[in-house]
Amino acid sequence: MACLRWGIASAGMISNDFCVALKTLNAEEHNIVAVAARSLDRAKEFAERFSISKAYGSYEELANDKDIDVVYIGAINTQHVGLSKMMLNCGKSVLCEKPLGVNLRETKEVLSLAKEKKLFCMEAIWSRFFPAYEEIRSIVNSGKIGDVKYVYADFGIKDLLDVPRLAKKEMAGGTILDLGIYPVQLAVMIYGDEIPKITTRGSLTPDEGVDESAVAILQYTGNRLAVVTSHGRVNTNSEASIVGTKGSINVPFPFWCPTKIIVNSDQGQEIKEFPLPDPPLKLNFTNSSGLRYEAEAVRKCVSEGKLESDFLTHRQSEIIATILENMRHDVGYMLEQDRQPVVMASQ
Amino acid sequence: MACLRWGIASAGMISNDFCVALKTLNAEEHNIVAVAARSLDRAKEFAERFSISKAYGSYEELANDKDIDVVYIGAINTQHVGLSKMMLNCGKSVLCEKPLGVNLRETKEVLSLAKEKKLFCMEAIWSRFFPAYEEIRSIVNSGKIGDVKYVYADFGIKDLLDVPRLAKKEMAGGTILDLGIYPVQLAVMIYGDEIPKITTRGSLTPDEGVDESAVAILQYTGNRLAVVTSHGRVNTNSEASIVGTKGSINVPFPFWCPTKIIVNSDQGQEIKEFPLPDPPLKLNFTNSSGLRYEAEAVRKCVSEGKLESDFLTHRQSEIIATILENMRHDVGYMLEQDRQPVVMASQ
Numbered sequence: 239m240a241c242l243r244w245g246i247a248s249a250g251m252i253s254n255d256f257c258v259a260l261k262t263l264n265a266e267e268h269n270i271v272a273v274a275a276r277s278l279d280r281a282k283e284f285a286e287r288f289s290i291s292k293a294y295g296s297y298e299e300l301a302n303d304k305d306i307d308v309v310y311i312g313a314i315n316t317q318h319v320g321l322s323k324m325m326l327n328c329g330k331s332v333l334c335e336k337p338l339g340v341n342l343r344e345t346k347e348v349l350s351l352a353k354e355k356k357l358f359c360m361e362a363i364w365s366r367f368f369p370a371y372e373e374i375r376s377i378v379n380s381g382k383i384g385d386v387k388y389v390y391a392d393f394g395i396k397d398l399l400d401v402p403r404l405a406k407k408e409m410a411g412g413t414i415l416d417l418g419i420y421p422v423q424l425a426v427m428i429y430g431d432e433i434p435k436i437t438t439r440g441s442l443t444p445d446e447g448v449d450e451s452a453v454a455i456l457q458y459t460g461n462r463l464a465v466v467t468s469h470g471r472v473n474t475n476s477e478a479s480i481v482g483t484k485g486s487i488n489v490p491f492p493f494w495c496p497t498k499i500i501v502n503s504d505q506g507q508e509i510k511e512f513p514l515p516d517p518p519l520k521l522n523f524t525n526s527s528g529l530r531y532e533a534e535a536v537r538k539c540v541s542e543g544k545l546e547s548d549f550l551t552h553r554q555s556e557i558i559a560t561i562l563e564n565m566r567h568d569v570g571y572m573l574e575q576d577r578q579p580v581v582m583a584s585q
Numbered sequence: 586m587a588c589l590r591w592g593i594a595s596a597g598m599i600s601n602d603f604c605v606a607l608k609t610l611n612a613e614e615h616n617i618v619a620v621a622a623r624s625l626d627r628a629k630e631f632a633e634r635f636s637i638s639k640a641y642g643s644y645e646e647l648a649n650d651k652d653i654d655v656v657y658i659g660a661i662n663t664q665h666v667g668l669s670k671m672m673l674n675c676g677k678s679v680l681c682e683k684p685l686g687v688n689l690r691e692t693k694e695v696l697s698l699a700k701e702k703k704l705f706c707m708e709a710i711w712s713r714f715f716p717a718y719e720e721i722r723s724i725v726n727s728g729k730i731g732d733v734k735y736v737y738a739d740f741g742i743k744d745l746l747d748v749p750r751l752a753k754k755e756m757a758g759g760t761i762l763d764l765g766i767y768p769v770q771l772a773v774m775i776y777g778d779e780i781p782k783i784t785t786r787g788s789l790t791p792d793e794g795v796d797e798s799a800v801a802i803l804q805y806t807g808n809r810l811a812v813v814t815s816h817g818r819v820n821t822n823s824e825a826s827i828v829g830t831k832g833s834i835n836v837p838f839p840f841w842c843p844t845k846i847i848v849n850s851d852q853g854q855e856i857k858e859f860p861l862p863d864p865p866l867k868l869n870f871t872n873s874s875g876l877r878y879e880a881e882a883v884r885k886c887v888s889e890g891k892l893e894s895d896f897l898t899h900r901q902s903e904i905i906a907t908i909l910e911n912m913r914h915d916v917g918y919m920l921e922q923d924r925q926p927v928v929m930a931s932q
Binding site: 387388471481 | 734782800818819821822826829
C-alpha cells in the first residue's frame with residue numbers, strides 16, 4: 239500500500255492544520271478521503287477548503303467508509319476514547335490527538351482494543367517525529383552528551399484558560415493534559431520506560447477546579463531527574479534542556495515543535511536547524527505544518543504492517559498517561575472518568 | 586567614616602577574589618588592613634600578593650586588631666558560625682560567605698548576636714548587589730512584567746563533588762548549601778518574606794551522604810511557583826527566568842553573577858548589559874571581580890550606621906536558611922549541627 243487513505247474526525251482548528259500538513263506531503267502517498275464533524279455544514283465547509291470529496295455529518299459514517307485506512311482524530315480530549323474505539327471497531331487504524339485518554343484507564347482501553355483488532359494505533363504526539371527530535375535521540379544514543387541526568391522543560395501559555403474547553407472540567411481542561419504532556423513526553427523519550435517517582439505542586443482554578451499550573455519532579459533511578467512545568471497564566475520560555483555528564487542539548491522555544499537545537503559537547507557548541515516547508519494554507523498553531531512528520535510516520539508503519547511506532551510505543555503512551563494522571567491527582571484534580579471502571583477490550 | 590577598613594579571615598581562593606574585587610574600588614574608600622589564616626606562612630604570602638601590611642597566623646589576632654571595621658569571612662562553611670561570632674564578639678562588623686550558617690539555627694545565632702552587639706552583619710550573597718540584579722528588582726517593582734508567577738533557576742557544576750570539602754559531610758558539603766543557595770536566594774528576592782511550601786527530590790552520594798543533586802518546588806500563595814535545582818554531576822545551563830503575567834526576565838549563564846539580562850515585555854525584547862571592570866589580578870571564580878558590588882554595599886551600610894542591608898535583610902537570610910535546611914532534610918541529608926541545641930546570643 240503506497241498511498242495512505244485518511245479520514246479526518248472533527249473539522250476543528252487542529253484538523254485544519256493536520257490537513258495543511260498532509261498537503262505538504264506527496265499526494266500519491268497521502269490522500270484525504272473524507273472528513274466528518276457533528277455538523278454536516280462544518281464538514282462540508284472543511285471538505286471544500288481541502289478539496290476532500292466526502293463530508294459526513296456524523297462520525298459513524300466516517301467509521302463505516304470502506305475507502306479509509308486510518309482516521310485522524312482531532313476532536314476534544316473527552317471524545318478521544320470513544321472515537322478511537324469507534325474507528326478501531328470498524329477496522330480503521332487510528333492516529334488520535336494527545337492525550338489519547340484523559341487517564342491511564344482510557345489510554346489502556348484504546349490500546350488494548352487496537353491490539354485485539356490488530357490495527358495500528360498511535361497517540362498523536364507530533365513532537366516525537368520532528369527531525370529535531372530524531373536528532374536529539376540520535377545524539378543521546380551516540381553517547382555524545384554522556385549519561386543524561388537532568389531534563390527540564392516548561393510549557394506555559396498566558397491565555398490558555400481563556401479557551402472555553404480548557405477551563406472546563408467536563409471537557410477535561412487544565413494545563414497538565416494539554417501542555418504538560420509535552421514536557422512529560424520529552425522526559426519519557428529520554429529516560430525510557432521506567433515509571434519515575436512523581437511529585438507535583440500546582441494550583442486549581444477557583445471555579446471549575448482544573449489545574450492552572452503544575453510543576454512535577456520526576457525522579458528516576460541512577461540520580462536521573464526531570465522537571466516538567468505547565469502553566470496557563472503566564473508565557474514561560476517554553477523551552478527544554480537535556481543535560482548529560484558530557485554535554486547538553488537545548489531546545490529553544492517552541493520546544494514541542496522545534497526547528498532548531500543547540501548541542502553543547504566536547505566539540506564545542508553546534509546549532510542544528512531543521513526548517514519546515516512553507517504551508518500551502520493558513521495554519522492555526524505554531525509550526526504545525528510539522529504535523530507532516532507524524533503523518534508520514536503513520537504511513538510508513540501502516541504500509542509495513544506495524545501496529546505501533548518504534549518512536550512512540552503503546553507502552554510509552556501508557557507511561558505518559560500514568561505520569562499525567564499522577565500529576566493531576568497530586569494537585570487535586572480528579573475527573574469523573576478516573577472513577578469509572580475499566581472496560582475490557584472485547585466489550 | 587569614608588574609608589572602610591577590612592580584615593580578611595582565611596587566605597583561600599574566594600578571599601583572593603574578594604581582595605581582587607576590592608582593588609577595583611576606590612582605594613580611599615576600601616583599605617585592606619590585615620589578613621589571617623591558620624597558617625602564618627599562607628597569611629604572609631596572601632598579604633604580599635595584595636600589599637597588605639599585617640598578616641596573622643590566627644583568627645583571634647585578626648578579631649583583636651583595633652584598626653579593623655569589618656571582617657570578610659571566606660573560610661569553609663563549617664567555620665562560618667564560629668568565626669562570625671568571634672568577630673562580632675570583638676566588635677567587628679561581618680560580611681560572611683554564604684551560607685552564613687549550615688542551618689537555620691546557626692544563621693539565627695549569628696544574626697541575633699549581631700543585633701545584640703549592634704553591629705552590621707551580612708551573608709555574602711554577592712548576586713544581590715550586581716547591577717543586573719538591581720535592574721531585575723527595578724523591573725519587577727515597576728510592574729513591567731506584571732505579577733510574577735514562576736521563577737526557575739538551576740545551578741549545576743559537573744565536577745563540584747570532586748572538590749574535597751564539597752564531598753564531605755563533616756565540612757557540610759553537597760550541592761544545596763554551595764549551589765542551591767543561588768537559585769533559592771533568587772526566588773526569595775522575587776517572592777519576598779513568605780515561607781513557601783517546599784518539596785524536594787534529589788540523591789545523596791553513596792559514601793558520605795551529601796546531596797549530589799536536588800530539585801525543589803517552592804509553592805507560594807497566589808499560584809506563585811519557583812523551581813530551584815542544584816547539581817554536582819552535570820553542567821546545567823545555570824540560568825534563570827522570572828516569568829510574570831505581562832512579560833519575563835531571562836538571566837543567562839552565569840545567572841548568579843550576571844552581566845546581562847534579557848527582558849521580554851509589551852515593549853518587545855530588550856537586552857541589558859552590565860560589564861564588569863577588568864580585574865587587576867588573577868581570579869579563581871567566574872566574574873568574581875563582581876564581589877566589588879557587595880563590598881561597596883557593605884561600606885555604604887556601615888558608614889550610614891545600618892545594621893543590615895535593605896537588599897539582603899537578616900529576615901531574608903533566615904528564610905533562605907529555612908528553605909535550604911528543608912531541602913537538605915527532604916533528600917535525607919542531616920548534619921550533626923542540625924541536632925545541636927540553640928545557643929543564645931549573649932552566651
